[in-house]
Amino acid sequence: MKQTSVRKEPKILVMLVPLLFTLMPRPEIEGVQFLTYPLLGLVVLITSVFYFKKLELNRNILFFLTLVLLYSFALSLSAMFSENITINSFTHIFKPLLFAVLLLFGFIVGNLNEYETVKKGLLKSARFILLAQVIVGIPQLFSITMFDALYSSEMARPLGQLLRIVGTLGNPNIFAWMVIQFSVIILLMEKNKSKKLFWLLIGASLIVLSGSRTSFVLFPTVIIACKLLRVRKNLIFFFMRVPIYIVTLVLSFFLMIWLIERYADYFPYLSQLLQILDTGELTSVSSFNTRTIIWHNAWTTFTDKASLITWLFGLGPGAFDFIDSDYLYSLVTYGIVGLIINLFLYLSLFIMFSKLEQKELKVLGQQYIIFSLIIGYQAETLSGWNYPLLIVFFAGLAIALNRKNKNLTSYN
Numbered sequence: 001m002k003q004t005s006v007r008k009e010p011k012i013l014v015m016l017v018p019l020l021f022t023l024m025p026r027p028e029i030e031g032v033q034f035l036t037y038p039l040l041g042l043v044v045l046i047t048s049v050f051y052f053k054k055l056e057l058n059r060n061i062l063f064f065l066t067l068v069l070l071y072s073f074a075l076s077l078s079a080m081f082s083e084n085i086t087i088n089s090f091t092h093i094f095k096p097l098l099f100a101v102l103l104l105f106g107f108i109v110g111n112l113n114e115y116e117t118v119k120k121g122l123l124k125s126a127r128f129i130l131l132a133q134v135i136v137g138i139p140q141l142f143s144i145t146m147f148d149a150l151y152s153s154e155m156a157r158p159l160g161q162l163l164r165i166v167g168t169l170g171n172p173n174i175f176a177w178m179v180i181q182f183s184v185i186i187l188l189m190e191k192n193k194s195k196k197l198f199w200l201l202i203g204a205s206l207i208v209l210s211g212s213r214t215s216f217v218l219f220p221t222v223i224i225a226c227k228l229l230r231v232r233k234n235l236i237f238f239f240m241r242v243p244i245y246i247v248t249l250v251l252s253f254f255l256m257i258w259l260i261e262r263y264a265d266y267f268p269y270l271s272q273l274l275q276i277l278d279t280g281e282l283t284s285v286s287s288f289n290t291r292t293i294i295w296h297n298a299w300t301t302f303t304d305k306a307s308l309i310t311w312l313f314g315l316g317p318g319a320f321d322f323i324d325s326d327y328l329y330s331l332v333t334y335g336i337v338g339l340i341i342n343l344f345l346y347l348s349l350f351i352m353f354s355k356l357e358q359k360e361l362k363v364l365g366q367q368y369i370i371f372s373l374i375i376g377y378q379a380e381t382l383s384g385w386n387y388p389l390l391i392v393f394f395a396g397l398a399i400a401l402n403r404k405n406k407n408l409t410s411y412n
Contacts, residue, residue, distance in 0.1 A: 011113075011117060011120055011121035011124060012121075013047075013109045013112065013113070013121070014109055014113060014117065014118050014120075014121025014122060014125070014397075015121045015122075015124060015125040015128075016043075016044070016047065016105075016109075017040075017044065017102060017105065017106070017389070017390070017393045018122070018125040018126075018129060018182075018390065018393075019125055019128070019129065020039075020040050020043060020044070021036070021040055021389050021390065022129050022132070022168055022169065022178055023129065023132055023168055024036050024039065024040065025150045025151065026150075026151050026152050026168065026169070026170045027148070027149060027150060027151070027152060028148060028152035028153070028154050033152070033170060034091075037095075037098055037385060038094075038098075040098070040102075040389070041097075041098045041101050041102075044101055044102060044105045045101050045105075047105070048101070048104065048105050048108055051108050051112065054108075054111070054112070055107075055108060055111075056111070058399075058403050060352065060399050060402065060403065061103075061104070061107050061396070061399050061400075063348075064103060064345075064348065064349070064352075064395065064399065065100055065103065065104065067341070067344070067345045067348065068096045068097075068099050068100045068103065068345065068392075069096065069097075069100060070341055071096040071338070071341045071342060071345060072093055072094075072095075072096035072097055072100075074313075074334065074335075074337050074338045074341050075092050075093050075095070075096065075317060075334060075338060076093050077313050077337070078092075078313040078314050078316050078317060078333070078334045078335060078337075078338055079092065079093060079316055079317050081309050081310075081313045081316065082315060082316020082317070082318070082319065083305075083315070083316070084316070084318070084319070085316070086318050088317070088318040089316055089317040089318040090317075091317075092317030092318070093317070095385060098389075099388055099389075099392045102389060102392045102393045102396065103392045103393070103395055103396045103399075104396060105393065105396060106392070106393040106394065106395060106396020106397045106398075106399075106400070107396040107397070107399050107400045108396070108400075109396070109397060109400070110396060110397040110398070110399065110400025110401050110404075111400045111403075111404075115358050115361075115401060118361070118397055118401075119189045119360060119361075122185050122189060123185060123186065123189045123190060125182075125185075126182035126183075126185040126186050126189075126199075127186070127199060129178075129182050130179065130182055130183070130186075130199060130202050130203060130206070131202075132167070132168060133167035133168065133175070133179060133206055134202065134206070136151055136167050136168050137165040137166070137167040137206065137209065138165075140153050140156040140158065140165040140166065140167075141158055141159050141163070141165060141209065142158055142159065143158040150168075151166075151167070151168045151169075151170065152166075152170045153166060153170075154170070155170060155171055155172055156172075157211070157269075159266070161268075162211060162268055162269045163209065163211055163266065163267055163268065163269060164209075164210060164211035164212075164269060165206070165209045165210055165211075166210070167179075167206070167210075172210045172211055172212050173210075173212045173214065173215070173379065174386050174387075175206075175210050175212075176206070176207050176210040176212035176214075176215035176216075177212075177215060177375070177387065178390075179203050179206045179207055179210070179215070180203070180207065180215055180218065180219055180222055180371075181364075181368065181390060182203065183199065183200055183203030183204075183219075183223075184222060184223075184226055184364060184367060184368075185364060186199045186200060186203070187200060187223060187226055188226060188230070188359075188360040188363055188364055189360050200223075203219075204219060207219050208259075208267065208270070211267070211269035211270060213269070213270060213272065213273050214375060214378070214379070216256065216270055216273070217253075217256070217273070218371060218374075218375070220249060220252035220253070220256070221249065221371075222367060222371055224245045224248060224249045224252075225367055225370070225371075226363050226367055227241075227245060228241075228242070228245060229362075229363045229366055229367060230359055230363045257274075260273060260274060261274065272287075288378070291324045291325070291378055294322075294323055294324055295323065295324070295325055295328055298320055298323045298328060298329075298332050299328065299332070301315070301319075301332070302314075302315060302331075302332040310335065311335060311336055312335045312336055312337050313334065313335040313337060313338070314330075314331065314332055314333045314334045314335035314338060315332055315333060316333065317333060317334070319332070319333055320332065320333060322380060323380070324378055324379055324380065325376070325377065325378060325379070325380070326372075326373075326375075326376030326377070326379065326380050326381045326382055326383050326384070327339070327376060327377070329380050329383055329384075330342055330383040333383075334383070339383075342382060342383055343382075346369050346372075346373070346382050346391075349365070349369060349391070349395050350365070350366060350369045350370075352365075352395065352398060352399065352402065353365030353366050353369070353395070353398055354366065355402060356398050356401060356402055356405075357401075357405050358401055361394065361397060361398055361401065362398075364394060365391065365394050365395065365398055368390070368391045368394065369382075369391065372387055372388075372391070375387075
């Protein structure tokens, strides 16, 4: 088979989705934040139009596009069978369609660029975005409202209070998750060790300042997991590297405990983690206890209305604004059908990433899905709007690179 020639395109195409999603203005105006998604989809779709003539779909991209569209169809059925159909119900149907646009755009960008260009584009966007979070987040520490016209700081809390910054994303937990992911990009793709350490320290500092307890605990685990996923699995790995990484992780947790004990007055939100160590119960943290009440109420509402239709298709989009559990939210809102299709989609993406030869993007995708599923225990991740946006774009890149790898193997 003839090797496909690839013309080098500007790195801005690789950077477009991460930059748009994280830096698009989110002012403190009711409802404005929901315009982020259609605007992102519109810009990406318009950009894609210029490259449609060069688009050569293959079996893999068609398979995943079909899965996404099938998910949209399942959500449509869920909305149809809902007792209370509202305009908000139908916005959920367009969520998978946005994912399809981003997936296809990633595929286009992956086809247009060599892997080195993809890495440089992702790395450059990661640095720029982390820098932007510092610039926007630091004023939030001191109740300085200089960026509030562009980015809502409603959920931020300054020094002397609970101390939480939200950067450009308006929500401390989503902010911390995105900081983790861009830190992972730097970990995997930055060759200069000094620069890598510098940006990882920036990322760690932003996570501490976000006050996100989940991300605070998760960050060292993600870093170690990336190391484990990346290295070759042999005897040295199991007898040397694994013990070293386990010891490193344990020492990291002791360091984190020391940090929040020493500076508990400065980080009152994070210091609540100490209550878990004291009591051994997650419910000792007020926010988690509140979540268990929300879960109980959602499950009670669902079972009270249970029927074959509701078990299959849920109570319908918009039945709950949030439940703070990915799996429970999918089940009670979209039913067993929606839950299975959603999980099957991301399981298929994980398998696809696992077959990728380019280790950096392979590990980036694997850890993204693994930890999204873990966090999904107490947050809407892969069934929500925000968490899947980057992974479907990365998946499009990976599908294109997988095709190039196969073409190159056939050519050789």
